[in-house]
Amino acid sequence: MFDELPDVVTTLVTAAVSVVLALVLVQIVHIVVRRIGRRAPLFDQLATRLHRPVQCLAVVLAVQGALHATTATGDWRGPLLHGVTVLVIASGAWVVGALLLVLEDTALARFRTDVENNKTARRVHTQITVVRRVTIAVVVVVAIGAVLVTFPAARAAGASLLASAGLLGVVAALAAQSVLGNVFAGIQLAFSDELRLDDVVVVENEWGRVEDITLSYVVLHLWDDRRLTLPTSYFTTKPFQNWTRNESALLGAVEIDVDWAVPTEEMRRELRHICEGTDLWDTRACILQVTDAIGGLVRVRALVTAKDAPTLFDLRCHVRERLVQWLRESYPEALPRSRADVTGIPGLRIDKVEGLNGHSIPEQPERVPGAGAAGRALPPGNVPDASRDARVFSGSVEGRERSAAFAGPTEEDHRP
Missing domain, CATH: 3.30.70.100 (Alpha-Beta Plaits)
Structure with a gap:
């Protein structure tokens, strides 16, 4: 164990130096992008959202490079490299997700919904909102799959799972039929222009505004500040009133x-x-x-x-x-x-006509x-x-x- 001590010290020093250099480089780039962002909103969004993810990715890449650069040997090196590889995959997914959010926010900023005749803007906001959730889910699933592939046992299990993928797919579809139906309904609502964010609708005798559309449910902000949550499949299977389908008037x-x-x-x-x-x-x-x-x-x-x-x-x-x-x-x-009709009652004289509330109605002058x-x-x-x-x-x-x-x-x- 003492024979490996110099290699461990060398690896730690190399990793520490690499991490410091990586953080300094990231900070310099962050300052430059922030200054450019004063004139370009896109770069300001990049500097804000990507700073922490890029720092994390730079640190794990520096550690991984230090481990590969040293000639240290020992039982600890393999598990440490594997753990750093998992962190690299997770940090990379974080960076990709943050970058997608920046691009989507930039696209949303081009379409304002606080103006009249905002039909196109609301449609774009609805589609981008749904696409954002889909892309984030895809990035997370791909990252989890990439992490599992790094384990030999998971790769062996994956081969057997592929052999029975057809049967498992049928079983999963039957078990999650309602969930998958809502997911596909959410995608359909986003791209069929049937329902958009800020649409005024009447559903279940409730009048409200579409506040949020997800892959599984739709949130309505009712006129009295209540929230009505309905599955997305509701709007593809049942009739509802859309008061702002073409225009708001x-x-x-x-x-x-x-x-x-x-x-x-x-x-x-x-x-x-x-x-x-x-x-x-x-x-x-x-x-x-x-x-x-x-x-x-x-x-x-x-x-x-x-x-x-x-x-x-x-x-x-x-x-x-x-x-x-x-x-x-x-x-x-x-x-x-x-x-x-009381004219047939003997001795009864009608002097006035009464309204529903019992008050007499005065005679009105003749009008021109x-x-x-x-x-x-x-x-x-x-x-x-x-x-x-x-x-x-x-x-x-x-x-x-x-x-x-x-x-x-x-x-x-x-x-x-």
Whole structure:
């Protein structure tokens, strides 16, 4: 043992010197890359993410080179070389993984998702996010395989495993059918453009935004800050609503049940006044229609548009509040009422009509056609075109475009 002591000391000194030189060289390169990174973001990312992995790889390579450079012999040399080889493989995998992350982050930085009409950016972010997880998994698996190959026993076992790979593959596929299904579903979602990050969806009667897409599950950030986690295979096997499939702008409805005495034309003008008085409306559609009239109530539906789902929700609430307030203050006789035929009861005299809440409805003064809430006639220039605000699929450019989208091709489209 004492005969091997000089060789051990020589090896340790050589390894120490090599490690110091390697660390100094890595530090010099790090400083140079960091200075270049002040003008180029890519080099700044390289200096940040690759510094520690490259240091680790340089140290183990220096130790391995020192061991090969010395002529030391002994029982300790073989296991030490094998351990250093394993560390070299692990450090190399760390460097490769960090380099892939830098490249993916650089690609993501080119596509901003905090702007309007970010469909392409969200698709790229979704694909790169899924590819990142796949590449990291591949690097880890390859590194583990390379480490196992360095063991003679593992190589011998690998030959026998290859002989029965077909049977093992069938058994593994049956045992992990749901797991593999989710993995392939995640890849399909990333490259089929069916679902993207930041898409607004309605799933299981829950409205939320796609926060994360992995190879096995999808995380939805719901409107009330809850998180809904679903397997990726859910989105390839079951229907769901995607409100931002092509664009974020949406059309929403506000329905109100009123009495038959409701003045629809004046209510339509009030809806236009409400929409024009808020910045939530995107000026595309402001339509009021009577969609149902059964029994003692009339159902009025207001259709309004906004740039995205959150804005549309606030706009619908705003329109609903303002219309209810307008009906209550200007046309209380249009509020929902219950009627009863009591004319055949002897001695009974009807002096007033009561609403659903028991309050009497005062008589209203006669109004001039086309008048506003106060009964005064509006100037001709202030009365909007009624047909524009009363039609969903006609009467305006937007209405005709909406009609063409749902009507299909016409005879003119087939003419040569």
